[in-house]
Amino acid sequence: MFSRHFLSLFFCGLVVQFDAYLMDGSGGTQVKKHDAGGGMSEKARLKAERRAKQEKERALKQAKKAEKEGETKIKAQNVRISSNVQADDPKIRKKTAKKLEREQIPKRAEGPKKVGLFSHLHQYQRGISMTKELGLGSTKIHPSILRLGLQYAEGVISGSNARCAALINAMKEVVLDYQTPPDKELSRDLESKIKPCITFLNQCRPLSVSMQNAIKFIKAQISSSKSELSDVEAKHKLCESFDNYVEVNIHLAGEAISKFARQTIKNDDVVLIYGGSSLINRVLIDAHNAGCNFRVVVVDGRPRLSGIGALQKLTKAGISCSYTLVSGVTYLLPEITKVMYGAHGLLSNGYVIGAVGTSLVSLAAQSLNIPVIVCCETYKFCERVQTDSIVNNEIGDPLDLLADDGSYDPMLISKESWNELENLKVLHLTYDVTPPDLIATVVTDLGMIPCTSVPVVLRLKNLELDTS
Incomplete structure (x- = not known):
C-alpha cells in the first residue's frame, strides 16, 4: 500500500517536472526574444554586430575600388602622355599602331631627319598627306573633324583659344549628326564615337593644353547625360553646354583678364x-x-x-x-x-x-x-x-626654318641643299x-x-x- 502510493507520487512528480520543462523551454524562448526591459536579446545583438561588420567591410572594399579606379585613370593618362613623348619606344609604337589600326586612322609618317636628343618626340612634316589613305564612306571620322585636322596640320588655325573654340564647334557638328542605335545609350555610344576623332586630331598635330581640358569637359558632359532624355533633348543640352564652355572660359574670361590687366x-x-x-x-x-x-x-x-x-x-x-x-x-x-x-x-x-x-x-x-x-x-x-x-x-616642321630656292638671304640653307646634307639636322x-x-x-x-x-x-x- 505504501509502495503503491509512493510510486504514484513519484510518477506525478516526473510528469510535473516534464511539463514545467516544456513550459519553461517555450516560455524561456519568449523571454529571450523579448526581455522584460524591452532591450535587445543576445541573438539580435550578435546579428546587429555582424551586420555592422559587413557594412564596414563593404565600405572598405568600395573605398579600395575607388582608389584603384583612380590609379587606373592616372595610369591611363600617363600612357596617353607617354605615347606622345616616347615615340622611340618600340612597345609604345606598337601599341599606337594597333590603336590606329583598330580605329581605322592612318599613321602620319615621321620626318626623315630627327635630332637624336629629341628622338622621343614625334616629328611630322606637312608634305606627307594625312587623308590620302582615307576612303570615302569607310572612315569613322566626321567630315568636320577631317577639315579641322587638316587646318591644324597646315597651321591655318593656330593659338590656344582659336584651336579650342574650333574643336568645340566641330564637336557640336559631330553631336548634331549623331544618331543613337536602337540597342545602345547615347551617353556610352557617343563617347566611343568621338575617340577616333580625337586620335585623328592628335595625329595631325599634338593636342594643346586647352584642347586636352576641353576634351575632358566634352567627355564628362556626354557621360553625365541622362538616359531618360530623348536624342533631340540630349543633343540640344550638350550643344548648349559646349557653347557655354566657350563663352565662359574664352570670351568672359578674356573680358575679366582685360579688366585686371589694364590696371x-x-x-x-x-x-x-x-x-x-x-x-x-x-x-x-x-x-x-x-x-x-x-x-x-x-x-x-x-x-x-x-x-x-x-x-x-x-x-x-x-x-x-x-x-x-x-x-x-x-x-x-x-x-x-x-x-x-x-x-x-x-x-x-x-x-x-x-x-x-x-x-x-x-x-x-x-x-x-x-x-x-x-x-x-x-x-x-x-x-x-x-x-x-x-x-x-x-616639334614643328623643320622645313619652316629653311629658305625656299632663290632666297635673298645667302646665309639660309635651302630645302634642296638640306636634303643633300645627310649629317645636317634641323630642330624646330x-x-x-x-x-x-x-x-x-x-x-x-x-x-x-x-x-x-x-x-x-x-x-x-x-x-x-x-x-x-
Missing part, C-alpha cells in the same frame, strides 16, 4: 610683348580705349612671325608700336617698363608654357628687374609637371617653359595670382566639377 598699364609705359596673342591684343586695345597713353614694342621670332599680325592690329587701333626680332631684344630692354605675353598653359609646379623664345625674353627682363606679367585663362591650367623643354614638347621647337622665378604675376579671370597658386585653382575647379 597694371600706366601712362608713359613702354610695354614689350612677344609674338602674337589674341588675349594680349585685347588687353592693350582695351587699355588704349580707356584713355591710357603708352607705347608697345613687338618682339618677334622665326619661323611663325606671329608678331606681325599683332603689330597690324595694334597700329590699326592707334597704338604707337615698334617692331624687332628676338635677337635685338637686349638693345631695347633699357627703355622697357614691363613685359607682357600670353601663355599656352600653366603647369602644376608654376612653370609657364609659351611660344619658344618667351623664356629668353623673361630671363633678359629679369636681369634688369623689369616685371614680367603673364596673362592666361584658368581653363589652360593643367596638372602636368615639367621643368624643361626637352621631355615634353612639340614650338614651345618652351619659363620658371616661376622669372614671372612677377599671372593675370587670370580670377584675378592676379602668383605662379605657385596653380594647384589651388586646379583643386577649386575639381571641386566645382564634382559638385556639379
